[in-house]
Every structure is written in structure tokens, then in C-alpha cells.
Amino acid sequence: MRGVGRLDFGNELEAYARYAQNVVAAETGAVQLPRQAAFFSVRNPGDNATLISDRYLVRPLFNQLQQPDPDAPLKFDWRFTLAASGVRTELERLLSGGERTPALLFTASHGMVFPPDEWQRQLREQGALLCEPWARGMPLRREDYFAAEDLGNVNLLGLVAFFFACFGAGTPKFDYFDHPLSRTRNQIAPYGFTSALPKQMLRRGALAVLGHVDRAWGHSFISAGSNIAIEAFVTALRHLLNGDPVGFATDPGFNLKYADMAVVLSDNLKELQRDPTYLDDQELVQLWTANNDARSYVVLGDPAVCIPFAPTEEAVVTRAAEPAALPPVIVDRLTTLQADLAPEPGIAHAAETVATPGGDTRVDEAHKALVNQDFAIQYNEIVESLKQFASRIAGAIEQITQDILTLEVRTYTRDDLRGIAVNNPEDAELRAVTFVDFDGDIRNYVPTTTEGVDEELWQIHRDMVREAQLNRTQFVSALAKMAGDLLDTFKVK
């Protein structure tokens, strides 16, 4: 990605004009940001990927940048902050514009992945950043990830961001991690496209977003020998913090790493032709995956931009709350030009594509299982429902305590029970009633016939009274115990 950047606003000419205006503003000192670099690290419980990216990428990177390095010293004092957690609200705060947005933002998380038949969603949300508190095994909610549409009308002028996430910067048309000898390529998107979140950030004033245009792998920061290998990240960020252009900053780290890996892979493949035992399959696959991983980092934005940080604290010129408007003359010119452009061919283009038969359907199935699951109650709702449930049980016990003053047992007869409604016994004959009061008094209404007490019915009624008395005791006792156990265990109030 040396000296190469990509700007992709489609036919939206005004966005290009705004971006150019923002670059000029940054270069001419209209904004001079405080030297603040923020790190946002997601740790999804039970998920090895983000747990290792937190432990072996973000935290070492965060620490190492603050250590003096005689070979590549930082020329300025920077304030480094690590977000208190990886919850979405922290990321929202960092991307809320104005003073709360740093000059440099580094994130590490999962990127959202959607199947090719949901291409509209891909265009909107592929690569969106999955945050906490989503935990491995839990259903996913829309609010668990941060996507372009969550950005709002913010001013991010001057920001340079680095997203370590699958598809954080874009998505290729084909899967480059399918089998290397496969004759057909597995199509994962209708066409290669830039992710919506960085595009929207560039619209809102960010100068550059660095990221991955394919699946990002742990190989990016863990070597084949299982050692931490974050030099590429350290080097790139040090250059950025020293005010070097983005396209230059990424060259000694990522580009050289890719070149190095490509040479190693090529040499190994040659050796394997001579000696098939030279490398085992697992090592070869890892090397090949790491090589593909290394080549997929890109710069979105002008590669010549630098972070517009203030040389001194006195020189700080913070962002305005709102992005600057385009000059009227530019707006007029754009209106004329835009009218001549045809609409973007997105839908028609996508409709022509057909997923390659026999391709990797794992992503598709996993996603459908995720989105279409009938297990609709989500994590927070479960906690909430548990609280409501405990509250409900507590209320029920209180109500029973009040209603326990009387127990009422009624016995009816009817010639035919078909069609009878339990909540409307008007057409049934009430034959016996018993009220059992709290103090033990019992009032009975005994069934009679012309010959006296209907002994048989009276006996069955008394049996039902006994059942009711026993039931109330057992039910209330079990209910109280259950409520107590729930409250003790989950501390819900």
C-alpha cells in the first residue's frame, strides 16, 4: 500500500469535494489536534480471537509505543489512552467528533460478515465493528456492532484511524482463503467494495482509515513460532505519530512484511517441489494464510495526508462541532456535474451474480443461524426478564399472603360439559361451596337432593377441599423457596 490510497464515494461528487476540502483544511492548519492517540480493544467473553488480540496486539502495542526507542524515537509527546472497555458506547464516544475524538484511533475487534445473498446488508454493514458485551455463544443484536449508520452527523476532521478487523476496510468479490488448488473461486460478495463505516468516516472529516480488505488473521501479530510479532503495527503508528504521510508510514511495516512473507512462501513452495517432506501441510497452510493476510492491508484516503497534530499545546485548533460547508461556487459546480452522471449500478450488478456452487457455505449458514434464529430473547433481555420474573414471583407471594385469608372451593354439576367455559360457569349448577378462613373456620354449603344431603357429591367435594388445602401449602412453600433460590443465586432485585 505504499503511496497508494483509495477514495470510493461512488458517484457522490460532493463527498469527494468535501474530502478534498478537509485535506486542504488539515494541511493549512485550520485544525491542529491535541496529540492524543486512543486504543479501543474488544474482548468478547469466551472468544479466543479477541482475547488474544487484546492481550497480544493492542496492549503490547499500547505499551510499546510509550517506551523510548532509540532507533525510532517519537519526536513529540503524545497522550495515549486505552478505552476502559470494548463496549459500543466507548467507541461511540471516540467517534462522536469534536474534542472527544482523538487524532489517532486504533481498534481491534471482529468485523461483521454477511453472506453474499444479503449483499445490501453487506454494503451497509460488512466490516462493522463487533463490540462488547457480546459473548461467544450468545445471540447477536444489531446494537452489538457499530456500523456506518451509527456515526451520525459528527465532525471527525483530521482523524486517522486503523481498524484491525475482518473486512474493516473492504471486501473482495472472491474468497482468497479458499483452497489454493481449487479451480473455481468462491464468491463472497457481488463485487469488491469499500466498507461503509470507513467511507462514512471519510465523509465526516477523517483523513484516512487503514484496515483490512479480507479476513484478518491472528498471523498479523503472532508469528509462526507463536511469538508476538507486532513490529509492523509499531512501525506504522510511530511514523504516523511523527507526522509522516500515511502511505509512507505503512511501507516499512506492512509492505515489507508482505514482501518478506511472499518470498518465504515462494522459496518454500520451490523446496516442496523438490522435497515433498520439506514442510508439513499445516505449516504450509499457515504460511499461505499469513501471506494472504499480510497483503490485504490498505489505506482508504489520500496516502499523502498526515495527522494534523499541533506542535505545541498552545497551537491547538480543535474541530468545530459541525463540518464546514462547501463554498457555494463548488456546490453549484457539483450540482451541474452530478446531473450528468448516471446512477450507480449497484443493484443490477449484484443481481447478475450467482454464488459459486460447491463453495464455502459456512459463513452463509452461520450467519443465517445467527440472524434467523428463533431464540429471539437476547442477552440483556434475559437478564431483564429474570429480574421481572423474580419481581413477579415476589409480588405473587405477597398477593398469596394477602389472599390466603380464604380458600374457596366450588363444585358444580352439569348434564354435559361440552362447550362449558371455565371462566363463565353461569349455566352450571353450583352444588357445594367451602370457604376455609385463615383462622381455621370453615363455612360449607352442602349439596342436597329431595332426599337430603347428596352424600356421594359431598364426599368428592370434601376430597377436593383437601386437595386444595394441601396444594396451597405445597405450592406456596415451593414458590417461596424457588424465589429465594433465584434471588440468592442471581442477586436480582
Place this chain on the structure above:
Amino acid sequence: MADYRFTFSGLAVAETPDPFGVWEAPAAEIKAPPVPGLTWRAELPEAAAGLEAVHARLATLERGEVHLAQAEAELRAALETITPIAEEPVAGATTYAFSIPPEERFHPQKQALRNTLSGFAALEAPQMTGVVAFGAADVFAEDQEREGFQEAYRRWLAFVEQVRQLTSFASTVETLIAGERIGLTRVSWDGDFETFWVSGLATLSRETHRQNVNLVLASRVALLRLISVVAIGAGGLIAKSIALPPGGQVLLIPAAVRFISDVMAALREWDAAQG
């Protein structure tokens, strides 16, 4: 056996298997009751055999309660025998594994508990490898346990929903003999009874309905006990956990539900095999 049907229906709970093996989900053509609450229906061919069938179900429920007590004891035993073991430090972090003696009864079920606890312990010591992708879909595809986990969660929520209905609405108990409804009892949530009898009903039929009511009332109490046992079990797991994410207590409910349900099912199968 097709002539005897003990079905149980209610809002959103019809498809939940009865952990005690007494009540079945109703056939598709029987819809949820028109009024809120739970409906318990016994459909019997004739009174004498029907009464025997109800007694048999009562015996099944009693065995189920014994199984529940055994499952609770097994869960306690599991929590005692599953022990965290500190392993070699990796990159400055101590890892933990949980072990169980291999000869333990209900080993697969205890192994599942062990795996759950180990999964949480992994929070503190993730495995260092480059072979992980950072796409959300990859994570879900890898999660082999997810389906079972969610099934256990569904069961838990269904149990909770049943209790919510039991404490909110009346339960209806119906007894049908040879297709005719001979007794109908409405038990309000706070214990009042209203019973409707067919006029001139034979004593045996009356006794059949009374025992059916008895079966329903015992089933309700058993359900409350089951939830208590799950809550206590989840509490034990929480106490045993090395690390829990925020709100992680809730994540241990399905582990307890699965353990209790699986052990009860294994005991029921064992009973059936013994004849």
C-alpha cells in the same frame, strides 16, 4: 398406549418437553387455550384403565422427583470433584484447566460442566495462535456448543414462562373418557378450586378426574422445585468459576439446565431399561 394422552399446553410453552416425562406437547391441531394460562388434559379410553394410567403417571412423576433429587446430588458431587488446576504460565498469564476423575458417574454431563468452566477460565488465558480470523461469522461457525447452549436456554425460559403463567393465571385440568369431558377443574393461581362434573357421574370416573387434578398439582410443584435446583446449581457453578464476564452468572443457567435435564433423562432411561 396411543389411547392414553396426557397433554399440556399454554402460551409459548407447548413445545417444551416435560423434564419429568409425564406430560406431552399437544398434537398440532390442538391449539393453545383461548384464555391465558396452562391447560392439562388427560384423554383416556375408559374409567378403570384410565385411572390406572393416571396412577402410572403419578408414579412416573414421583420417580421424576427422585431423579431430580439425584441430579441435584450429582451436580453437587460434580462441583466437588471438578477442580481447577493451575497450569504453566503462558506469556505471563497462568492458565487454568478443570479436571474430573474419569470414573465418575455421568461423566459426559460432568465433562460438559467442566468445559463450561474451562471456557470461562479461558478468559484469563487465551490460547496464543495466529490461526484465528476476525470475522464474526467465523466465530459462530466454530461454536459447536452453541446449539445445545441455546436449547438449554430455551428450556429455561420455557420453565420460567410456565411458572409465570402459573402465578398469573388459572390452570385448567380436563379429564376426557372415551372422548367425553367428564371433569373440569379450574385452579386459580392462588389455589382456589372450581370443579365441574357431569351429572350422575360414576364414582370411578370421579376418582379418575380427582387423581388427574392431583397429578397436575404435583406437576406444578415439581416444576417449581426444578427451577430451584437449577438456580442452586447455577449458583454452585458461579462459585466455582475462575472468571466471569459481566452478567456471566446468567450464562451459567443453561449449563445447569443441561446437566439437570440430561442426568434426569439418563436416569429415566436407566429405569426404563430395568423394566
